[in-house]
Amino acid sequence: MGDTGIKGTQFSLLSQIAISGEPTQKALAEAMVMDLSALGHTLKPLVRDGLVEMLPDARDGRVRRVRLTPKGAALQADLGAAWQTAQGRFDAAFGKERAAELRRTMAFISSPEFAEAFRRDGQA
Numbered sequence: 132m133g134d135t136g137i138k139g140t141q142f143s144l145l146s147q148i149a150i151s152g153e154p155t156q157k158a159l160a161e162a163m164v165m166d167l168s169a170l171g172h173t174l175k176p177l178v179r180d181g182l183v184e185m186l187p188d189a190r191d192g193r194v195r196r197v198r199l200t201p202k203g204a205a206l207q208a209d210l211g212a213a214w215q216t217a218q219g220r221f222d223a224a225f226g227k228e229r230a231a232e233l234r235r236t237m238a239f240i241s242s243p244e245f246a247e248a249f250r251r252d253g254q255a
Contacts, residue, residue, distance in 0.1 A: 135210065142214070144173055145199065145207040148183065153198040155188065164241050182206060
């Protein structure tokens with residue numbers, strides 16, 4: 132994203148963590164429509180750079196939770212503001228209604244319902 136050194140997938144991950152609070156790795160992977168190994172691969176540089184930290188769940192030590200560090204929260208907020216500006220420019224150029232329809236379509240394609248229907252229909 133710009134000159135921050137953060138990739139789009141990493142920004143999406145930071146934003147999902149910000150929305151979710153301290154999700155488990157499993158819940159985060161499901162929300163991101165990723166498998167656990169892909170999530171781990173994407174989290175690794177964020178942990179290394181001090182943007183995200185992993186901590187054991189208070190009730191089950193086998194479960195790992197993910198949370199933003201103060202540095203990660205600040206970066207996510209800054210990038211989120213820039214993203215909103217970019218989205219406003221996109222809406223103006225593409226058309227607000229068409230942009231909303233595109234977002235609905237993309238949300239459906241990334242939904243668990245679509246993934247299940249896709250798997251099911253592929254087994255016929």
